[in-house]
Amino acid sequence: MDHSRTASHWDLQHFDPVFLRAEWSFHPYAKQRLHHLLGGVAAREEWFYYQHLNGRSNLRALGIGVGTANSELRLLSTGTIGRYDLYDVSQAALDSARVDAEHIGIADKARFICKDIHTVDLEPESYDVITFIASLHHIEDLDGILKKV
Incomplete structure (x- = not known):
């Protein structure tokens, strides 16, 4: 499947101030509720870290x-x-x-790959952590992707 139209959409959407303001998780009530559900931690990343990654390395x-x-x-x-x-x-x-990764000094630990994940050959069991943060619902063949990794 050709995803060039999808890529063009997101090339613009990620930087559209109207879209960013409309994102549900930025609403003050949503932030307050999420903060409560996460046990008082500041952000979902912090919760994920303390629940699943704390004490682990590399x-x-x-x-x-x-x-x-x-x-x-x-x-x-x-x-x-x-x-x-x-x-x-x-x-x-x-x-x-x-640019953000370079600014905070962690760009050497990340690879930025512009590809449709459906077309990528992934080695089984080559990752310890797999994240679909705010993207899971966009994956066409979720079962197929999960079987790959």
């Missing part, structure tokens, strides 16, 4: 549909993940993520 991670990789870069900056392969169809979003 993990190999795969991020699928990362967009500008805000959450993935937060996880990478904890030092728990040694290498994060970040996939998205939007080169513009990945370029933005790379």
